[in-house]
Amino acid sequence: MIAARHVSKSFPGVLANQDVSFDVSAGEVHSLLGENGAGKSTLAAILTGLYQPDAGHVELNGARVALKSPRHGLALGIGMVHQHFRLVSQFTVAENISLGDRKQNWILSTKKVEEAVREIGERYGLPVDPRARINELTVGEQQRVEIIKTLYRGAQVLLLDEPTSVLTPQEVTTLFDSVRTLASEGKSVVFISHKLGEVMDISDRVTVMRDGKVVGNTAVADTSREELARMMVGRDVDLSAIRATKPAGAPLLEVRGLTAKSARSHVSDASIVVKAGEIVGIAGVSGNGQRALAEGIAGLTPLIDGHVTICGTDVTSKGSIAARKAGLSYVPEDRNGTGLAPSLSISENMLLTEDLPFLVNHKSAVAKAEEAITTYSIKTPGASTATRMLSGGNVQKVLLARELGHDPQVLIVSSPTWGLDVGAVEFVRSKLNELRKEGRAILLISEDLDEVRALSDRIYVIFEGKIVMECPGEGADVTTLGLAMAGARA
Ligand SMILES: Nc1ncnc2c1ncn2[C@@H]1O[C@H](COP(=O)(O)OP(=O)(O)OP(=O)(O)O)[C@@H](O)[C@H]1O
Ligand SMILES: [Mg+2]
Known part of the structure; x- marks a missing residue:
């Protein structure tokens, strides 16, 4: 559905992406793993139109596209949920969703949007009150609004940059249920996370990046947490807990x-x-x-x-x-x-x-x-x-x-x-x-x-x-x- 072909992108002194090829099929949940600074967010930014590649290109359904901006990306069905939400806290859910939708008359559309928010919420297990103000919502609910916003605009590809770091375990379960529903309808989900357990749990495939390059691509069924950790850092990693051995002092x-x-x-x-x-x-x-x-x-x-x-x-x-x-x-x-x-x-x-x-x-x-x-x-x-x-x-x-x-x-x-x-x-x-x-x-x-x-x-x-x-x-x-x-x- 969406692919990066031999994409390179550099910033002063840094080759953030080097000849990166990555693709996601319809109905697939594909995780992007990598050390800090490996180039994941840069790749996501290129796939959504926030950055333009220095070399290589993006393909959508097999056809080459030159994404000019995130707005352009969204118009073509590519939506991104950032780690830091971009919602106006004094506005209601419905207002935030119609905001920036140039096709709509903002005030007239609010009623229609409220209806749509309910519908999308029900269909994908993303319940949220369309009339609530953003600042009344929990972080988990705000995230749902961001997802609904992209779905409302017709996103077929959804990129989630570390979406679970702000959620309780129960909310993670709910989010994963929604992601599975989206995938079952043929949408593609790119999941960026550092949590190996979650990656194993939710994805079909994993692509691992290191130093701006793709170093591995595997089906989740064929790998393990240990192997993924090793691929990411290039050595064995010990994440086991070591609790205090001495009694506490003053x-x-x-x-x-x-x-x-x-x-x-x-x-x-x-x-x-x-x-x-x-x-x-x-x-x-x-x-x-x-x-x-x-x-x-x-x-x-x-x-x-x-x-x-x-x-x-x-x-x-x-x-x-x-x-x-x-x-x-x-x-x-x-x-x-x-x-x-x-x-x-x-x-x-x-x-x-x-x-x-x-x-x-x-x-x-x-x-x-x-x-x-x-x-x-x-x-x-x-x-x-x-x-x-x-x-x-x-x-x-x-x-x-x-x-x-x-x-x-x-x-x-x-x-x-x-x-x-x-x-x-x-x-x-x-x-x-x-x-x-x-x-x-x-x-x-x-x-x-x-x-x-x-x-x-x-x-x-x-x-x-x-x-x-x-x-x-x-x-x-x-x-x-x-x-x-x-x-x-x-
Ligand atoms: N706008 C920018 N200007 C300069 N350097 C940048 C810019 N954006 C990213 N970089 C650099 O590109 C490299 C890749 O960064 P990127 O944000 O893609 O990493 P990441 O894999 O998302 O890491 P993390 O897990 O820490 O979020 C880093 O070395 C970073 O410093
Ligand atoms: Mg990042």
Whole structure:
């Protein structure tokens, strides 16, 4: 149905796609796997018309097409759901769907669209209230709106860039049911993900990319997770969990009755203790108060109520510098907003959270950046590259390198492996385990239940700003956790 033929695309200093050939048949779910910076998003962008290839071309139903823009791609039946949704939050579902549809009179069409949203929702198992405003919807529902939007415009090919990273396990099951229905009707689905279990579960075929080239193509029935991991990184990968062996020590992070607000995030009366040598997980669907909790602890937002103690120092509402001085490092979820300055270089970003004046430390920053590029295998032409030029996963690596480099006693990490390839996930997990072994206290905020379960000694579940459940990490049950994350009590 859609194919890339000998496609090449380069950016300054980077060959993002090199002679890439890739095709998806009607009714097929085809996964695109690869390390961070391997060129997956670039290929997807070429297949949807966002980028034009330097060499090679795209074919649609066997005929060569020159896609000029994503709008042009969509008109030809190619739809893409991005990791970051592109919806107008004050508008309703139906309004968002008619928006940008040039054929329609916007106001008159809303009624018709509402009808269509219901129909499409029913047919593909994507229920959503067409009159709801986007900001009233959960992330899972917003994703459904994005999918419905492309289907409403007649998409026959659907590209999903890491669609499951924002979903609860129950929502993943529902999404997969919808994907299967779409495929059974003859539509083609391109699924980009780093989660090997999901790739094995949903796809018919897998194409693996490394360094801009296709290194493998196989039917799922003929491969295994281990083999896919090996193809991606070119060596064996160990993703098994290593839990704490020593009993935990003194409490290093103590949070009592924390109530705070930040952006659109709100948390109330949260009490959490993390001891030396412990990883404590906060499981929850994003948008349930995690951000207010983390920023409240990190001194980035004043507390409405409650207390925070870091390594015995009371840092309640004393600001982020006081929290840092007391021993805290914070890896936020929002990489390009609060985490990094996207237009600054990798080495400049390394300095952002230092107290020393910027210029004084420039040399050491370059050295640090170069070291980070090596240890974290950051794919980039060099330390002076702006972080906005990096692929999603590589941006995350820069941030982690900087924050872990501070040698913190207490570390808050929000979705630390979100978007990372298996090699990088392995590295980050072993790093967190190492910090635990050295007696640091780690608060791990993540929507990825597998990750929370694999790493945490204890788990709290957060829902609508409240801690609704606490349990040991060992043997924690996915269904129970998933239900608690969705607000249902077992
Ligand atoms: N607009 C751009 N300008 C400069 N370089 C870019 C641009 N887009 C991508 N690149 C570079 O091209 C390479 C491939 O990036 P791409 O985003 O396709 O990787 P990816 O496989 O999607 O990785 P990830 O899993 O980390 O999202 C990377 O080295 C990236 O830095
Ligand atoms: Mg990408």
